[in-house]
Amino acid sequence: MNRYSFWKYLLIIVIVAVGSLYALPNLYGKDPALQISASRSAEVSELTGFSVEEALDKAGIDHIGMDLGTNNLVVRFQDEESQLKAQEAVKEALGRSYTVALNLAPATPDWLRVFGAEPMYLGLDLRGGVHFLMEVDMEAAVAKADERYISDIRTQLRDNRIRYKTITRRREGGLLIRFRDADQRQKGIAEIEDNFPELELEQPQLDAGEFHLAVKLNEAAVKETRRLALQQNITTLRKRVNELGVAEPVIQQQGLERVVVQLPGVQDTARAKDILGATATLEFRMTDQEHDVQDALDGRVPAGAKLYYERSGEPVLLKKQVMLTGDYIIDAAAGFDSVTGSPNVSITLDGKGAKRFSDATADEVGRNMAVVFIENKTETVERDGEMVKRKETIEEVINVATIREQLGKRFQITGLDSTEEARDLALLLRAGALAAPIEIIEERTIGPSLGQDNIDKGFMSVQVGFILVLIFMAVWYKAFGLAADVALALNLVLIVALLSLLQATLTLPGIAGIVLTVGMAVDANVLIFQRIREEIRNGNSPQASIHAGYEKAFTTIADANITTLFAALVLFSFGTGPIKGFAVTLSLGIVCSMFTAIMVTRSIVNLIYGGRKLEKLVI
Numbered sequence: 001m002n003r004y005s006f007w008k009y010l011l012i013i014v015i016v017a018v019g020s021l022y023a024l025p026n027l028y029g030k031d032p033a034l035q036i037s038a039s040r041s042a043e044v045s046e047l048t049g050f051s052v053e054e055a056l057d058k059a060g061i062d063h064i065g066m067d068l069g070t071n072n073l074v075v076r077f078q079d080e081e082s083q084l085k086a087q088e089a090v091k092e093a094l095g096r097s098y099t100v101a102l103n104l105a106p107a108t109p110d111w112l113r114v115f116g117a118e119p120m121y122l123g124l125d126l127r128g129g130v131h132f133l134m135e136v137d138m139e140a141a142v143a144k145a146d147e148r149y150i151s152d153i154r155t156q157l158r159d160n161r162i163r164y165k166t167i168t169r170r171r172e173g174g175l176l177i178r179f180r181d182a183d184q185r186q187k188g189i190a191e192i193e194d195n196f197p198e199l200e201l202e203q204p205q206l207d208a209g210e211f212h213l214a215v216k217l218n219e220a221a222v223k224e225t226r227r228l229a230l231q232q233n234i235t236t237l238r239k240r241v242n243e244l245g246v247a248e249p250v251i252q253q254q255g256l257e258r259v260v261v262q263l264p265g266v267q268d269t270a271r272a273k274d275i276l277g278a279t280a281t282l283e284f285r286m287t288d289q290e291h292d293v294q295d296a297l298d299g300r301v302p303a304g305a306k307l308y309y310e311r312s313g314e315p316v317l318l319k320k321q322v323m324l325t326g327d328y329i330i331d332a333a334a335g336f337d338s339v340t341g342s343p344n345v346s347i348t349l350d351g352k353g354a355k356r357f358s359d360a361t362a363d364e365v366g367r368n369m370a371v372v373f374i375e376n377k378t379e380t381v382e383r384d385g386e387m388v389k390r391k392e393t394i395e396e397v398i399n400v401a402t403i404r405e406q407l408g409k410r411f412q413i414t415g416l417d418s419t420e421e422a423r424d425l426a427l428l429l430r431a432g433a434l435a436a437p438i439e440i441i442e443e444r445t446i447g448p449s450l451g452q453d454n455i456d457k458g459f460m461s462v463q464v465g466f467i468l469v470l471i472f473m474a475v476w477y478k479a480f481g482l483a484a485d486v487a488l489a490l491n492l493v494l495i496v497a498l499l500s501l502l503q504a505t506l507t508l509p510g511i512a513g514i515v516l517t518v519g520m521a522v523d524a525n526v527l528i529f530q531r532i533r534e535e536i537r538n539g540n541s542p543q544a545s546i547h548a549g550y551e552k553a554f555t556t557i558a559d560a561n562i563t564t565l566f567a568a569l570v571l572f573s574f575g576t577g578p579i580k581g582f583a584v585t586l587s588l589g590i591v592c593s594m595f596t597a598i599m600v601t602r603s604i605v606n607l608i609y610g611g612r613k614l615e616k617l618v619i
Contacts, residue, residue: 002546002610004603012603015595016490019497025108025119026496031064031076032083033105034090036098044073048094055093061086067105074105099242120499123507123581124250125446126455129264130272133442134237136257141229141436142222146175149199149215153177156195162187174216185211226256232435234259240276240427250505259438276440282326282413284357287368287400288317308372310397318370318397323360328353334422337414343422344414354409361407371399371413373425458511465518466492473522477529478618483604484525487596491521494592495585507581517589520564524557524597532619542617546609550602557598565590 036052038044049066052075056063063086065076075090077083083102091100104127106119124131146169153175154167165178179185189201192213198221202214217225234251237259241249250262263272288305293315296307301317308316331348349357361369375394399414413425469488473481495514499506532549540548565587572583609617 002543002606004606004610008599009603012600015494016600019490019494021112021115021497022117022500023493023497025106025112025117025500028107028109028119030104030119031078031107032080033077033103034075034083034086035101035103035105036073036075036090036094037101038071038098044068044071044098048073048098051093052090055089056086059085059089061089074103076105076107118500118503120496121503121505122455123505123510124262124264124444125508125578126458126506127264128446128450128452129262131442131444131446132261132263132272132276132440133254134259134261134276134438135441136230136233136259137437137439138226138229138257142173142217142225143169144229144436145217145221145225146173149196150175153192153196153215156191157188160187160191162191164188170214174214177213177215179211179213182211185213188213229435230257230259233438236434237261237276258441276438282329283322283372283374284324284360285318285320285322285370285372286364287370288319289368291317293317308370308395308397310400316370316397316400318372323369324349324353324357328356332426334419334426336419337412340414342414343419344412345422345426346410346412348410349408358406358408361403364403365405367403368400369403370397372396373398454508458508461515462492462511462518465515469518469522473525477525479608480525480529480532480601480605480619483601483608484522484529484597486604487525487600488518488521490600491517491589491592491596494596495588498588498592499585504584505581506585507578509578509582510585513582513585513589516586517593521589521593521597523560524553524593525601527553527557528597528601529619532617536617536619542609542614545617546605550598554598557594561590561594 036044036048046068049068052066052073053063056075061077061082063075063077063082067074067076075086077086087100087102094100108118150167150169157164163180163184165180167175167177170176177188179188185203192199192201192215198218199215200218202216204212204214230253234253238249238251241251241261241263249264250260252260254260261276288302291302291305293307296302296305296317297315301307304320305317306320308318310316328349329347330350333346335344335346336342337344373394373396401414466488470485473484473488475481477484492514495517498504528549531553532545535545535548536542568583568587568590572580572587575583
């Protein structure tokens with residue numbers, strides 16, 4: 001009685017061996033490293049490695065290893081000071097075609113890497129870095145869609161020779177079209193219904209002689225506009241983070257209007273905020289040389305023109321028609337003007353933008369063109385005791401130049417204040433504009449020393465809880481308690497192995513989940529051992545008591561663990577980042593404890609007591 005089949009022992013040995021193998025990499029830690037990847041048409045090869053080695057030798061910086069992967073190169077260093085110095089030297093040597101990011105590279109031995117064994121990731125609260133919670137301005141996204149429809153409807157009506165007076169955006173949302181007469185309005189309704197089925201039309205009740213048509217997006221179109229705006233913002237944020245050179249960032253949607261951005265290792269919060277939150281774009285407009293700027297300053301702005309100001313404060317009158325926007329830019333690089341030596345940005349357009357710009361400038365040679373820098377900002381301020389959002393749009397002319405020849409795919413922008421501004425503008429243009437402004441509503445910065453302190457305290461809590469449980473079980477249940485202690489140790493090993501296999505991220509709440517699992521893991525054994533005690537008190541033999549204890553306690557153990565697992569799954573489904581981390585480790589702990597507390601302890605007890613006659617059972 002109480003003997004396991006050979007295959008069960010073999011299964012337990014295999015699971016424990018595999019678990020130990022994949023948990024091992026976490027003992028070796030990580031090395032400060034640089035992760036070098038190609039950001040444009042360049043590629044990472046052995047030549048890149050030679051260039052990096054040359055740059056490091058020139059700067060007098062030692063490195064302890066270099067690993068060439070699939071289009072990336074990882075250079076390892078002895079300490080963080082060498083890592084930071086090396087980043088500047090390598091950036092300068094490789095130029096803008098490569099992204100040089102700070103990283104922590106696993107120090108896993110080669111024989112473990114053969115099996116694909118890697119350590120688990122550490123979350124922001126353990127590694128240090130910056131956490132942002134951003135909210136997308138969905139009203140601005142819908143307003144932007146309305147602006148697009150103004151242009152599309154205007155073109156459609158003109159092409160079909162339907163006469164209208166004006167098309168404007170209403171303050172409450174949607175558009176208002178003013179027609180010349182009822183007949184033209186009816187033709188316009190038919191044309192819009194045929195070509196824009198996502199629009200709802202309404203004829204407002206007005207005075208006689210007024211022929212208006214109210215147009216707005218239907219509910220499905222509004223939802224789709226908001227969804228696309230959120231997805232485009234996430235894509236743009238990913239591009240900007242890549243340009244910042246951050247390794248292993250986290251950028252994910254939270255709810256219907258928010259985005260979580262976590263940047264491990266980043267400590268320059270101000271620069272990260274400026275780059276991520278900026279909605280900078282460019283517009284190219286011709287100057288209005290037919291009218292006097294002074295008239296516009298006096299309040300008489302000509303039709304078809306708009307008054308702007310240069311950075312020096314000088315007023316300039318520009319035409320309302322936009323020749324080109326930043327949406328067509330596929331590459332932008334900061335540099336210096338070969339004549340004046342001032343900072344500039346070299347722009348490269350896509351095929352459609354190049355043709356459009358070439359056509360627009362063909363007849364404007366000899367005239368002045370202005371580059372307008374546009375930035376939208378959203379911030380929450382207190383007004384009359386309430387927190388309200390304030391939107392601000394900054395429009396300034398950064399450059400006015402004479403078109404010397406027909407422009408095409410490549411050209412330059414000058415008039416920038418500093419090399420840093422040139423780099424930031426080039427970064428934003430490369431990454432693309434945000435579909436709608438975003439506001440940072442939550443911000444947390446965790447230093448690397450605080451992250452290490454969190455690791456130390458978190459693991460100390462696991463150790464203290466683990467040791468106390470070991471002592472209690474050994475004292476209270478004797479040999480059976482020692483079997484439970486072995487199972488508990490294996491339970492921790494298997495949790496770490498699963499986290500590593502899944503490449504999950506361990507956070508501080510995740511450590512809390514492990515601490516809770518340490519206590520819960522022996523619950524099953526307590527139920528089993530107490531049941532064995534009852535069976536012995538009822539006069540059953542030791543072997544029969546052991547068998548009954550495991551068999552009869554199984555249903556109770558399964559019920560308790562499954563209900564807890566349901567709670568963990570709900571936490572994972574509806575919780576945010578920290579709560580998800582807690583739910584992951586709790587779920588893995590429950591699954592592992594079911595295996596170790598039932599199968600592993602039973603196998604140990606069977607090895608000690610199985611197959612022999614027992615007069616007495618010490619438990």
